[in-house]
Amino acid sequence: MLDDMPAPLVEIDGLRVEFRGETGPIVAVEDVSFSIAPGETVCVVGESGSGKSVTSLSLMRLVEFGGGRIVGGALRFARPDGRMADLSEADDGTMRNIRGNEIGMIFQEPMTSLNPVFTIERQMTDGLRLHRRLSGGAARARALELLREVRIPEPERRLRQYPHELSGGMRQRVVIAMAMACRPRLLIADEPTTALDVTIQAEILALIDRLKRETGMAVLFITHDMAVVAQMADRVVVMYRGKLVEEGPVGRIFAAPSQDYTRALLAAVPRLGEMRGKAAPEPMRIVGADPGMARSLEPAARPEPLLEVRNLTTRFPVKGGVLRRTVAQVHAVEDVSFILNRGETLALVGESGCGKSSCGRSILRLVEPSSGSVTVGGTDILALSPHDLRLARRHMQMVFQDPFASLNPYMRLADQVAEPITNFGLARGTDLTDRVAMLFDRVELPRSFLRRFPHELSGGQRQRVAIARALAANPKLIVADEAVSALDVSVQAQVLNLMMELQADFGISFLFISHDMAVVERVSHRVGVMYLGRIVEIGSRAQVFENPQHSYTRALMSAVPVADPARRTIRDDLNFRPIPSPVFPLGHEPGPSVYAEVGPGHLVLTEPGGAA
């Protein structure tokens, strides 16, 4: 394959990067070699700690600012005059000339990669004046042109605005416009869509792809998401623990991976649509693990409701003015009703700000709902006194998104898992120790972890501790709020399988809150799609995924990147309707959620609100 290629734009040869550690150098990247041809998209994919970001930062020589050192190898880059320059030995002046000029870079966080105190114009024209020596007027004209190129509406107005006045997707477009300002021949994109919602991700991916085709620049795309790789890449570089595992054209990598690690990585990725025609959730594929409890997850013949939510509404006050009076309300959850059966999983899926998390928190009364009713096993949760509520929490537990923040850094793991048991007086003394040890066994953590503190564990291990804590009091309901979103894909698969096993063993009901459609399709019995505080469509997994009726459900599904390079859905410029603000003036009373039943138990929101 390599023989057919034109002269490469970038040749990374035997790169080795070290960071200074407390007990000696830590090797972050070891013997990594690959090249990028002009006009080609190379995706570097790997899980956290694989060295993929360090590799791209080395190419920009930015790794030194983070305490890293390039100790070996060459980073050859074709300068405009055709010479190959070794960037690992380039001086500061040369690098300044290359950064932002010949190589553009976009980062993960669109919130923090723009300076909040300067206008968009100021930030966009700085680079143009420096590298292209444009005058103020010419730089402004070029900035406008760039904003049009990235399809930002009303570009003249945007130039005068500050970053906080723009939405996340718009900000990332500005960042891309800035990276494109000097017509770089290489664009490095480091997880550019990870922090974005799926519809905005689709727009940004389409934008990068179009710019690449129009300008002929090469793209080095860093990501952890195999689905994004499938949509974007010409060639793929798979990295694991600082080493290059496998490299090849995208079709070959997905169709016939030659390395075990690549196979495992691909297997763990859920693909939207692969559950078509299946009645029950299925465990994630993990290479080397035996599947075999799918049957037990089939929905009960006679479903028995555990959680009933009726007309749940939650509003948060927006305070303003000198007296900090409530001036408006965020309508976070608006007239939501659903039933979750015993031993089943109901997924609430939607984009950020749609109210799915607020809904979960309202059910547990971690935030106080404004109206509606919530019953768990016949108990009206919203009517309970604080004392009774505390006791009722024994039956409903929660697993949070961020395994780093949901465990107290100052408490031993055993004590944290024991907390619900002691809170409800379920066990003490050796009985308690035994129970905690058994919970550790159940979530497959070694008992040696009992005496450890959270920081000594990896993200996946911490999430197992959080699950053990949620299980400790034998709850009937667990609300899992984006419980696997922060985890690497292989770890995510293991944690999801653990949750499904626990469901099969103990008959636990899960309210599974997630933004990830492919994961939801895999694990849930029923699915509710949320938009602007309301459920716009709810039904069985098959009904919602195989026969989506609401236009928002369809838009959401069309935006999900599919982990299959043969099915490239993200190509043409996409423009989804931006989600309107859920903030309304005081006294605003939107109408009730009215549903049409399009199939047995398959409800679609008719009016009002929604994108129908």
Add this chain to the structure above:
Amino acid sequence: MKVLRPFLTPKGAIGVLLVGAVLVIALLAPLLLPDTAATQMDMRARLSPPTLAHPLGTDQLGRDLMYRVLLGAQTSIFIAVSAVVMSIVIGLPLGIVSGYYGGWTDNVLMRLVDTLLSFPALLLALTISAVLGPNLQNTIIAIGVAFTPFLARIIRGEALRVAQMPYVEAARAAGTTDGKMILRHILPNIMPPVIVQSTISLAFAILAEAGLSFLGLGTQPPNASWGLMIQASRDYLDRAPWTALVPGAAVALTVLGLNMFGDVLRDVLDPRMRGRG
């Protein structure tokens, strides 16, 4: 003993050494030195620079600065430590309750604290001391009350931050009661800034005592305290700078030691720092 390893770093060792030395001096000097050592005047050697007879020089009344510094340690340290402990005892519950419960409790408590904050700390201490009468105990109360609002503010901010952490929400979802929540989840997580602020407060307390003494409300002459010595040196700075340097160095070394000790203490208490160099 892995837990105590931070004390074996240079910073930890110096901190322990300095704080230990100051404590030993404060406890033993009054027992080992004659009562009159600090007040004995050597009229022939007033404002004497360091000599063999007076290794650290003398003040304007010919009193030996070495003895005065050694004997003044007890007063200064006792007042400073007591006052800061008092401000923690009042400020910690105030700040935690305010930050954790929020709402009206927070509003009322913090307006009170803000009222206290709006007086200069020294003026507040001066007023309290003047009202209660000048003696050791009232000096401690005056300084302690004056320092409380600063600490309460810092603790409230931290408690507010920690109360919003997911592990607090997780504990609430697990049925944890408020009391247990504060003791096990809030308190350990707000200690680092409290420790740092306390060591800084100790330094200011030593100086605040000096201010009160100067105005005749703190330590009464001829007894020695570091603050009193610094104040007395004011008129002789050009002719006899050692009169200021000697007690000044004592304050500086004590504060340096406390700061280092506080830093290391914070690391020892933080499980994340254990097992590291």
